Amino acid sequence: MRPAVHAAAEPIQRRKLAREVLDRLLARIRAGEWPAGEHLPSERQLMQAFGVGRPAIREALQALERMGFISITHGERARVLPVSAQSVIAQVAEVGHHLLARSSETLEHLKEARQFFELGMVRIAAARATRDDIERLRAALDAHKAADAATFLKLDMEFHRAIASISGNPIYVALSQAVFEWLEKFYTELVRAPGAERVTIAEHTRIFERIAAHDPDGAEKAMTAHLMRANKLYRLLESAQRVPAAQDLRGPRKHIGSARKR
Secondary structure, eight states: OOOOOOTTOOOOOOOOHHHHHHHHHHHHHHTTSSOTTOBOOOHHHHHHHHTOOHHHHHHHHHHHHHTTSEEOOTTSOOEEOOOOHHHHHHHHHHHHHHHHHHOHHHHHHHHHHHHHHHHHHHHHHHHHOOHHHHHHHHHHHHHHHTOOTTTHHHHHHHHHHHHHHTTOOHHHHHHHHHHHHHHHHHHHHHHHSTTHHHHHHHHHHHHHHHHHTTOHHHHHHHHHHHHHHHHHHHHHHHHHHHHHHHHHHHHHHHHHHHHHHO
8 A cells, every 4th residue: 555645745846957057167166167257158059058048058158258267248258257266255245234124133143253253364464574575564544544435435444454454365345345245234334433433443543553563463453443443333323223123013902002091
C-alpha cells in the first residue's frame, strides 16, 4: 500500500531557465573561458548554445550585470569585468541599504561593527603610516577644516577613508566606503546638530596627531572617544524622533478621557 501524500505538501517548482543560464555563464566566466575585458557571445549565439529564448538570456545577463561580473552597453555584446573588492562589497552594500531601511536593530549592529572596524583601522594606520601617508591624511584633515556645510559630510567620510587606505588593503577601503554609505542618512543629521562641526574637527585632529606620532594606543583612544560621542548623538536623535509620535498618541487619549469626565 502506497503511503499517503499530505494534501498541503508544497509542489516542486520547475527551475527557471534564466537561473540555469546564469549558473552556466557564471561557471564559464569563473573558469576563465571569457577573461576580464573580453566580450561574451551575442544574445543569438547564447540562445543557440543553450537552446533557450531571448528573455531567458537577457534576464541572466541582467543578473550578471547586477552582480558586477559584466557590463552591458546598448548595441554591443556584454563585456566581462574584472572582479575587485570594491565591486563585490558594492553588491553587499545594496543589501545593507535594504536591511537598514527595515530594521533599527540592524543599525545598532552596524554601529557596533563600525566601531570594531575603525578601531582596528586606526591602530594599523598608527603602526604603518609612512611620511607620505601622514601628509595625505593631513591634507584630508585640512580639507575637512575648510569645508562648508555642503561638503562637510563628504570630507568627514574622506578623512576616515584616508585612514583605512593607510593599511594598503583594498578590502578595508571598500568596507569603509560601504559603512559610510550605510550611515550617510544618520550622519547628515549629526552634522546638522549644533556645534557638531567644531567638535568633529577637534576629534579628527586628535586622531591625526596620534597616527602621526605612531601611537596605536593613543589613536585607538582618540577614535573611541569620537565614535562614542557619535553614538550618543545617534541615540538622542532617535529619541527625539520618537517623542513627537508618542505625544501624538497621548493627545487623543487625553481628549477621550476628558470627554468621558464631561
